[in-house]
Amino acid sequence: MRFMSQGFWQKLKKPIMALAPMADVTDAAFRRIIAKYGKPDVMFTEFTSADGLVSGGKEKLLPNLLYSESERPIVAQLFSGNPEKLFEAARLVKELGFDGLDINMGCPDRSIEKAGAGAVLIKNPKLARELIRAAKKGSKLPVSIKTRLGYGKDILEEWLSELLAEEPAAITIHARTRKEMSKVPAHWGRIQRAVEIRTELKSEALILGNGDAVSLADAHRKAAETGADGVMLGRAIFGNPFLFAEQKYDLRFRMYDLRRKLEILVEHTKLFKELLGKHKNFAIMKKHFKAYVASFSGAKELRTKLMEASSASEVQDIAEIFSMPQ
Ligand SMILES: Cc1cc2nc3c(=O)[nH]c(=O)nc-3n(C[C@H](O)[C@H](O)[C@H](O)COP(=O)(O)O)c2cc1C
Numbered sequence: 001m002r003f004m005s006q007g008f009w010q011k012l013k014k015p016i017m018a019l020a021p022m023a024d025v026t027d028a029a030f031r032r033i034i035a036k037y038g039k040p041d042v043m044f045t046e047f048t049s050a051d052g053l054v055s056g057g058k059e060k061l062l063p064n065l066l067y068s069e070s071e072r073p074i075v076a077q078l079f080s081g082n083p084e085k086l087f088e089a090a091r092l093v094k095e096l097g098f099d100g101l102d103i104n105m106g107c108p109d110r111s112i113e114k115a116g117a118g119a120v121l122i123k124n125p126k127l128a129r130e131l132i133r134a135a136k137k138g139s140k141l142p143v144s145i146k147t148r149l150g151y152g153k154d155i156l157e158e159w160l161s162e163l164l165a166e167e168p169a170a171i172t173i174h175a176r177t178r179k180e181m182s183k184v185p186a187h188w189g190r191i192q193r194a195v196e197i198r199t200e201l202k203s204e205a206l207i208l209g210n211g212d213a214v215s216l217a218d219a220h221r222k223a224a225e226t227g228a229d230g231v232m233l234g235r236a237i238f239g240n241p242f243l244f245a246e247q248k249y250d251l252r253f254r255m256y257d258l259r260r261k262l263e264i265l266v267e268h269t270k271l272f273k274e275l276l277g278k279h280k281n282f283a284i285m286k287k288h289f290k291a292y293v294a295s296f297s298g299a300k301e302l303r304t305k306l307m308e309a310s311s312a313s314e315v316q317d318i319a320e321i322f323s324m325p326q
Contacts, residue, residue: 016230081116186211
């Protein structure tokens with residue numbers, strides 16, 4: 001029974017290296033690129049409204065839940081403050097073939113908090129626990145949580161015990177409070193404490209730490225120092241789909257091979273157009289252009305040109321002209 005509730009999480013080799021969910025960044029296109037060039041142990045979709053999925057918003061939101069087989073294990077991340085709606089949406093997540101379901105209990109976005117979802121759940125553990133139960137019942141998948149140390153202040157001890165009582169498969173802790181947003185360095189010492197609490201409470205939930213890991217090596221170091229079962233990396237993936245393959249790749253394929261980098265930028269842009277072009281604004285690609293095209297001679301000029309592009313074919317032309325021998 002316990003094995004079933006842990007699902008794929010049980011099979012992952014520790015320390016688990018996870019890709020963070022990031023709205024308008026780790027979408028279906030970027031995740032497919034990442035799966036190809038440096039696959040993490042587990043990936044998450046961008047957060048998606050459970051309430052929207054089971055109402056009129058479904059067609060608009062479904063592109064958020066697109067994924068390819070190459071991304072497995074792939075976890076759908078939902079947010080909700082309504083157990084009935086989460087139950088229904090969790091059934092859909094199961095139908096769509098996901099490996100797991102993650103509930104967002106850490107997002108500081110006001111509009112999400114107004115719906116009783118995201119970080120505000122830290123102030124309402126009773127509802128948070130109902131949501132976990134509803135997600136488990138609806139999806140029959142391993143359910144994980146992504147949260148923070150507290151809301152206004154760090155209440156890790158109380159908050160984590162509440163979550164662990166529902167026996168989730170895994171809990172990712174972004175090692176800051178809601179109030180701290182991302183303005184202070186992540187408190188990795190608290191991840192170590194989270195692991196201790198888990199052990200004291202004899203829980204089998206996996207603990208993943210999150211916040212400020214800058215490379216795979218740094219993530220491994222943080223896991224070793226804190227005893228965490230894994231580390232989730234977010235912003236470090238910007239412009240670097242090789243992040244999770246740091247040690248495996250031959251130097252020739254490292255991201256500082258400019259031509260290679262631009263080829264991947266074009267591949268990524270084409271995938272975005274193919275998979276999401278009808279649903280999402282092309283402007284979303286621009287933050288990727290900024291990240292891919294940095295720290296080399298001529299980067300600024302190239303970036304300016306790419307920022308003006310409005311289609312995948314324009315991006316391809318610009319990148320090809322730049323890559324031509326001068
Ligand atoms: C652009 C952006 C979008 C994000 N979207 C989500 C999201 O959809 N769901 C979520 O749980 N966290 C989201 N986060 C938070 C990240 O998953 C992660 O917790 C945070 O960036 C800290 O990790 P890092 O220092 O490795 O980036 C987002 C962060 C960024 C920068």
